[in-house]
Amino acid sequence: MKRAAKLLVSLLMTVVFSWWAFRETDWNSLMASLRTANYLWVVPYFGFLMLVHLARTLRWGCLLSGMEQVPFRKLNEASGIGFMMLLVLPFRLGEFARPLLIAQRSSIRRSAAMTSVVLERITDGMFVAALMRVLLMFVPAEVPELRFVKLGANLMFAVFASGLVFLLFALWHQDTAVRLVRATVGRVAPPVADKMADVVDSFVGAMRQLPNRRQMAGFFLFTLIYWGVNGAGVAVLSRAFGESLSLTLFQAYVVNCVLVVGVMIPAAPGMVGTFQAAVKVGLSLFLPASVVNGSGLAYANVLWLCQTVQQVGLGVLLMSAGHLSFRDLAGRLNKVQAQEQDTAAAGTLPSA
Template sequence: MTGRQRALLGVIVGVTLAVVAAVGVPMNTLADSIRGVRPEAVLGVSAIFLTQQALRAARQRLLAEGLGPRGSFAEHHAVLCMSFFFINTLPARLGELARPWLLQRRVGLPIGAGVAVVLTERLFDLSAALIMLQLALVSAPMPEATISLGDRELSLASLARGLALTVLLPASLGALALGLTGERLVGLGLRGLGAARRRAPDRLKTVLQRAEDGAQALSGNLIVGLNVLRAPRRLAQALGLTAIIWAWTGLQYVALAWGLGLELPYLGGLGVLSVTMLGTALPAPPGFVGVYEAACRGALGLFAAPHAAATALAFALIIHWGIWLTQVATALVSFVWTGLRPAEVLAQSRRNQSA
């Protein structure tokens, strides 16, 4: 799939989900809900996000120091702020390609090592999202809703908890196993993919060969990053920082729920956070427009007390764009401090994508 095709798919998905998120919401009621939010709740969301950025910069520095120059905390913080501005603004997560280049430019980390840092972080964050969702589904109170399946009425809460045990538990354990065993598990997966290619019909061999080549390229960088964590102390620090980052970030959702008069327990907030994290992995237009709102509103329907549709959409819009504006502000400060221009970083990201 070409870059234009991915961008077009993202727009289609985003527009579709934006319509889904807005279904049943009168615009005048939505405007009233947004105007009625407590300002201190919005400021609290921004303050939590700023702290999260600092924690993520500390984790990035921890992972990078085992692969090259350590760099100062200020440099890592600036790199992270600029990178996530592009990730949260451009389509197809193009900002992920900016971070390795920025790490090379500002910290002196080789490009391959920068890719390893990004992949290792993403593996840790995926594990965290799966674990948070599992905790929320198993422990958070959920509405007593049912769905009809033929002549049977099934509890939505029971279905969700069954999903946690049958799908999310194995997935989270698999992600953690990959993080802890690294090279051995990756090698096993590559051997399995190679065996499947050799036994596949001729018409599928080319497709599987491309998949195998791509997996080998990515896994090589991932193994480099995971090998850094063989030191028990560094692994414990990385796991601890990841747990703190996402436990702290969940407070954003609880704070905004309070600001809108919405009842959302802390574990429910972790559930909403994890669903939005996983939802933004879908193809999306710039800024995750529509995708974030649909994921957030759907998660609120599962984890929050009964509420008006306008309140849920107001929640999704405020937290999405409030965080984005805070991200833009920190990125602008970082661009001024480093002397880099956004156009320069964007051009390099496009060159990295072509490569």
Template sequence: MKKHWKFWLGVAISLVFLFFALKGLGLNDIWEPLKTAQYWWLLPGVAVYFIAVWVRAWRWHYLLRPVKPISTKTMFPIVAIGYMGNNIYPARAGEVLRAVILKRRENVPVSASLATIIVERVFDGVVMLAFVFLNLPKLAGMTSSSGFVGNIQNLALWGAGAFLGALAVFLAAAMFPARAEKIVVWIVERVVPSKYHDKVSEITTRFLGGLESLRSPQEALMIFFTSVVIWLLETVKYWFVMHAFPFEVSFFTLMLMNGIVNLATTIPSAPGYVGTFDAPGIAVLTANGVAKGLAAGYTLVLHVALWVPITALGAFYPRRSEIDTLADKIAAQWDEDEETLELILAALREERDLRGQ
């Protein structure tokens, strides 16, 4: 129990969000819209979502070109496996899972691929914030009475500072790699135990190599543009699923919902973003005049439609022995002290052993 405290903390946070999401609703309030929904609208929604995943795979291929050119066709299954890992394991373990699988299949250093994955997430966060700030007038309705936990305006401002700050750091590190490496070495020597110095320095060098694609403004703009396309396609899925239910809001409202929901899912929660996805989604819709029971039914179906297809696809692709071994390793190490460092070091040790064979 003590060892898995992070998992149980996530479950507790999910329960709090679910409490606010479902407060004042009876089972019949949600069941009625579920009974009458036109579920065939999910089919084009799922199709568009898989196109968005393919664009994600292209973006990852684009980011990794300076490290190693790998086709989008090769990247797509690994991206799907990563989604599956994020959906069924806590703490977004799927991101580490896809980095390790890419190492095994394409011999790309784990630290370099993790750098590109972090860059992806930073650009995703910036786009999500753009979606939110495009709809600033609508934020006035996002109060606790609509079911949202906390102050969305403050969350958006703090999120803007965090993501834009991270983006500035990565761009600076990409443009001035030698100086960035010196700064990191200075920090490592003062913070990290001496026995890890050499290994952390090796990780740092490869990590900075993964930022190479940001050295050109044109490259950075291409990554940003691709990120916008990805999230607009995902919003199109929200739009298709909306047509399965008897309500209609503007596409901009769905962009706001998409932005807030995905920012909220950065909060630790139970696997699958239970609660942290649902509460803000319901809140956005109720603040825009949708009955709470109907909003809850729509958000539930949308959540399932986002979770099940990509999780099933991710489970279909890998060799079972490979995925089981890696997933068990990541799940076992995730709760240990110094979990991220130890996981990366283990992957690097494995890389060293493979070289020696």
């Protein structure tokens, strides 16, 4: 029942955001834009997407290097397949894919690998939120959507910054952090508090295995490259839809930041609906509604399709090369999530 409820909510979110994104669509303009677009720009955009994958993979390797120097082939397999599973599987099953895959290809424990994923998520959340707040300072204040975008950026920064502050506190005062969790969450849900306390212990243990300064510098460098190339790619693909939609680098980075905030909203696999709605909001900060509701939405759909094809295609290729079965991997991930939920109810954390 719990999974059925989650699926229903995610599908409902997809329907709601899809309706909002396309409710004012100029379908004639959208279809004309799709027919007349210069799809040669898709070729360099796929090049940008591969650079994004490479930067994302190498920076993960920097984080893991404190535990083990994982060969690039194994790291690339775990990264490419993991991000594909994150995109296509429901119930956030894909969150466990990279830790599971890298644990099978190295001596790194799954819990420690999961910690590296959490650190990536916190870093990305804070970086994008901070970047968006800076960029929004240069967007004309009379744009109606601006206040909602600022609110999203502030909420995003607050959530990830709070998580980082607590985890740093736990790193320096582990026992106090555990007691704090038990004293607060434990009053409402003791089993959840036990789970959270064990997660804090596991996280702190993994944090103490962080790589040296050189590798951490590499992690932050690849983070800059990752988001820099990502935003530049958004600008490149916009060229396919003519002068009326061609985004400057500044505009592309704003749109990309808004997109990141948008796809954080839980939705059905594939991010359909939330993706298009977020791109529409981002474009609305710079372009008139007549453009956004026609060629703008055509661009949003092509952008979504390119990212989906690249991510899924690369994952399938790596899975085939590694002689892996999608069904078997999905089944293992399902068992991992079920195990996590069972231990949360029991108040204990299994060894990974």
